[in-house]
Amino acid sequence: MKIPEYFNLLVTVCGQKGGVGGEELVGMEELELALQDYESPLNIKDCQFPNVILVDLAMDPREAVKILENSPTTVISKVVPIEVVVKTRKDSILEKAIALAKEKTQPGDSFKVICDLRGRKYIKTPDEITEDLSELLMDKLSLERDDNNPKWIIQIEVVGDNTGISILKPDEILKKT
CATH class of the missing domain: 3.30.2130.30 (VC0802-like)
Structure with a gap:
């Protein structure tokens, strides 16, 4: 049996009204900008589901949540640390x-x-x-x-x-x- 794909931060993004897609890319850019002083580059995992970004952070994912809470973002809608x-x-x-x-x-x-x-x-x-x-x-x-x-x-x-x-x-x- 295959071992699970590891990630410790799950981020969901939402599309803009009248947008043309690409929210995941914008969300990834927002994550990278917000966390660049703490962790770079980000280890973003492949995800087959739209509007979901999975990240394997070296830093504490709870810290990432606090940083993102105070960062300006446009498409990030939910950030969950995964244990x-x-x-x-x-x-x-x-x-x-x-x-x-x-x-x-x-x-x-x-x-x-x-x-x-x-x-x-x-x-x-x-x-x-x-x-x-x-x-x-x-x-x-x-x-x-x-x-x-x-x-x-x-x-x-x-x-x-x-x-x-x-x-x-x-x-x-x-x-x-």
Whole structure:
């Protein structure tokens, strides 16, 4: 079995109204400009999905999120630090997410599972992951589900054959408007 393609930062870009495409290239340029004083060149991975940029950073991806939060960008819409990458198999995703959550959370902590799905070869719907993982987190780790104001975000980023998993505080994910 092939090992997963490693990345530790996932960036999504959005197109401009009336634009002609090329958002990924603009997004890559924005990333390079924002991070050039910290890491150059960027190790950008091939991605078969539109509007998604995968990066393997030597620097802490959480630091990259903070830098990008304060950088002027036009197409970058979301930036997620990724802690671990597994092959896209439901059992692997659930097992690794539980192991990561066990390291970072305490019984009684609140959480929300978010699953962004790109490619439906192995996982058919995001609910397949969010519901099963939520049940496991409540049963095995005594965590409390809170979709409105969670202490932790369990972020599952399915990108075809590879899935990035992170256990993050809500402010560690950057969403630009």
